[in-house]
Amino acid sequence: MINLAKRDIEHTLGKFIVTAMGVGMLLGIVLIMIGVYRGMMVDAEILLDDISADLWIVQEDTLGPFAESSRVYEDMKNIIYVIEGIDKSEAMTFQNIQLPSHDKPVRVVAVGYDIYGSINPINPKRLIAGRELKNDHYEIVVTDKTGFKLDEKIKLGRNLYTVVGITHSTVSNGGDPLVYISLKDAQDLQFSYSNKEIQNNEARGVKNSEAFMVNTIVARVKSGYDVDEVAQDIRKWQHKSVYTKEQQKEILTKNLIEKSAKQIGLFTAILVVVSTIIIALIIYTMTLEKMKEISIMKLMGLPNSLIISMIVKETLLLGVFAFIFGNIFSHLIYDRFPKRIVLEIPDAWTLFGVVIIASILASFVGVKKVISADPAAAIGG
Amino acid sequence: MNREIAIKVQNLVKNFGKDENLVKVIENASFEIKKGELVALIAPSGAGKTTLLMMIGCVQEPTSGEIWLGEEKVYDNKWTAKDTRKIRREKIGFIFQAHYLIPFLNIIENVTLLPQTNGVSEKAAKQKAMELLEYLEIADKAYSMSSQLSGGQNQRVAIARALANNPEIILADEPTAALDAQRSISVIKMLKKIAIEQNVAIITVTHDERILPYFDRIMKIENRGIVFHELGEDKIL
Numbered sequence: 150m151i152n153l154a155k156r157d158i159e160h161t162l163g164k165f166i167v168t169a170m171g172v173g174m175l176l177g178i179v180l181i182m183i184g185v186y187r188g189m190m191v192d193a194e195i196l197l198d199d200i201s202a203d204l205w206i207v208q209e210d211t212l213g214p215f216a217e218s219s220r221v222y223e224d225m226k227n228i229i230y231v232i233e234g235i236d237k238s239e240a241m242t243f244q245n246i247q248l249p250s251h252d253k254p255v256r257v258v259a260v261g262y263d264i265y266g267s268i269n270p271i272n273p274k275r276l277i278a279g280r281e282l283k284n285d286h287y288e289i290v291v292t293d294k295t296g297f298k299l300d301e302k303i304k305l306g307r308n309l310y311t312v313v314g315i316t317h318s319t320v321s322n323g324g325d326p327l328v329y330i331s332l333k334d335a336q337d338l339q340f341s342y343s344n345k346e347i348q349n350n351e352a353r354g355v356k357n358s359e360a361f362m363v364n365t366i367v368a369r370v371k372s373g374y375d376v377d378e379v380a381q382d383i384r385k386w387q388h389k390s391v392y393t394k395e396q397q398k399e400i401l402t403k404n405l406i407e408k409s410a411k412q413i414g415l416f417t418a419i420l421v422v423v424s425t426i427i428i429a430l431i432i433y434t435m436t437l438e439k440m441k442e443i444s445i446m447k448l449m450g451l452p453n454s455l456i457i458s459m460i461v462k463e464t465l466l467l468g469v470f471a472f473i474f475g476n477i478f479s480h481l482i483y484d485r486f487p488k489r490i491v492l493e494i495p496d497a498w499t500l501f502g503v504v505i506i507a508s509i510l511a512s513f514v515g516v517k518k519v520i521s522a523d524p525a526a527a528i529g530g
Numbered sequence: 531m532n533r534e535i536a537i538k539v540q541n542l543v544k545n546f547g548k549d550e551n552l553v554k555v556i557e558n559a560s561f562e563i564k565k566g567e568l569v570a571l572i573a574p575s576g577a578g579k580t581t582l583l584m585m586i587g588c589v590q591e592p593t594s595g596e597i598w599l600g601e602e603k604v605y606d607n608k609w610t611a612k613d614t615r616k617i618r619r620e621k622i623g624f625i626f627q628a629h630y631l632i633p634f635l636n637i638i639e640n641v642t643l644l645p646q647t648n649g650v651s652e653k654a655a656k657q658k659a660m661e662l663l664e665y666l667e668i669a670d671k672a673y674s675m676s677s678q679l680s681g682g683q684n685q686r687v688a689i690a691r692a693l694a695n696n697p698e699i700i701l702a703d704e705p706t707a708a709l710d711a712q713r714s715i716s717v718i719k720m721l722k723k724i725a726i727e728q729n730v731a732i733i734t735v736t737h738d739e740r741i742l743p744y745f746d747r748i749m750k751i752e753n754r755g756i757v758f759h760e761l762g763e764d765k766i767l
């Protein structure tokens with residue numbers, strides 16, 4: 150039996166391909182949107198995974214440095230260290246800063262850590278040039294996305310910092326590039342006041358004791374100890390909020406990214422609906438263009454099923470080709486976006502399923518038109 | 531020669547609307563057309579030519595009456611079969627004002643589409659199509675697209691398509707309307723030849739008086755009824 154859909158597409162191949170490319174671009178954007186969400190999930194976990202702490206000890210009744218402001222004394226790390234079950238503990242700071250750059254300022258998250266400490270937030274695998282921090286002051290490790298080069302000087306606060314190392318793929322949970330500085334420099338940046346302000350505060354009787362604050366204490370638990378039990382001990386005796394790595398991930402992904410995920414999900418859903426409507430309109434137009442032929446086929450006695458099958462096959466082929474073009478399009482442009490886009494094969498297959506369902510739904514408008522076509526319209530010009 | 535009856539119509543009535551909007555188009559029309567006959571259907575515009583053609587073609591339902599196609603009674607105050615499309619597919623061939631070939635199919639596919647739908651194998655359908663195209667002297671264009679053929683060539687392909695399902699009846703709606711005088715006469719002569727050689731009844735709606743002498747009979751709708759004008763053999767050629 151003649152494959153009417155194949156013949157019709159071959160007859161208007163150029164038009165069909167251009168149409169599929171147009172719809173494909175929309176589907177490509179759907180894939181990019183899903184990729185943005187996946188990228189956010191990956192970004193959210195990079196720092197947590199690199200630090201690889203079992204426990205995050207933060208200011209009581211706060212959710213920790215990524216969700217809320219948290220301040221604890223730096224020496225808390227020593228108190229934590231002596232708690233039974235604790236293997237390592239270190240103090241860390243996290244702060245948003247703006248680096249002056251050649252073109253425009255770069256928004257980054259600075260991680261402050263004790264360069265002599267036992268927990269290093271820099272994953273050696275991500276270090277692509279230079280070295281880690283070796284000196285207590287005025288050294289900085291930046292991620293490649295900031296655009297800084299090795300040995301470049303960056304003015305931060307009142308001091309000039311030298312770029313000693315460059316990392317790749319290190320971003321905060323918000324997608325901002327990460328930079329690493331020593332804990333002392335970070336405390337200076339975050340908690341130290343200018344000399345004039347210190348003088349004013351002392352005159353007012355206010356002590357400037359914040360220079361020894363940090364945002365969190367991170368700790369690793371010895372093997373054989375239950376992380377939750379150790380966390381419970383700290384909560385009980387130290388009046389601090391304590392989160393395990395999993396809880397911290399949940400705070401980041403569920404609480405912080407949830408809204409963004411919903412927003413992206415809504416955009417994606419709207420795009421899918423728009424794509425379906427566009428496919429339906431294209432099929433409707435394609436069917437309208439063939440109404441005379443459809444009337445003739447009906448008049449000649451061709452069964453509806455044969456004509457409907459042509460319309461449905463054409464719609465499905467349009468969906469499949471659009472999906473292929475969408476994939477090509479998304480893979481061509483995904484690395485041009487400023488934030489991480491993660492394109493995953495399972496997402497593509499899910500979209501393929503959605504496209505097939507959408508195509509079948511879209512074909513209904515063409516099918517309805519076929520059913521209503523009057524065979525008598527073929528007679529009488 | 532006692533030829534079989536291809537079309538028999540008795541007391542056929544077709545009205546549109548009802549009550550004060552009632553329009554009577556055909557009233558108690560009765561006639562017979564035999565296989566091998568080429569009949570012209572003429573009437574002024576709006577007199578019901580196309581309506582009559584559509585009723586015989588099982589496209590439009592009459593108001594009342596009876597219609598036989600061959601030995602099968604297809605209408606007896608209602609359609610006797612659920613699927614009138616099957617009747618069209620198996621018994622009737624259609625030729626239109628323009629060729630109306632399916633533009634995305636090539637010539638041989640246009641001709642084989644209906645037989646294949648009727649369950650004829652692709653090979654057998656193609657063989658039959660080639661025979662018809664050769665018969666209509668257009669076999670060399672079998673694998674061309676209709677856009678590559680002239681109007682006259684396309685109309686011959688349309689005739690081949692109408693013959694492809696071995697119909698008992700061919701209904702032609704002004705098949706020469708788009709052709710010049712010479713080609714019109716050529717097409718009618720071809721239909722005449724087909725009617726005799728393929729033993730089919732052909733009803734042709736026409737307004738073209740120049741081709742009337744080539745028909746066996748002229749069927750005219752007058753006062754909502756059917757009147758026949760017979761033409762002698764000497765007038766035809």
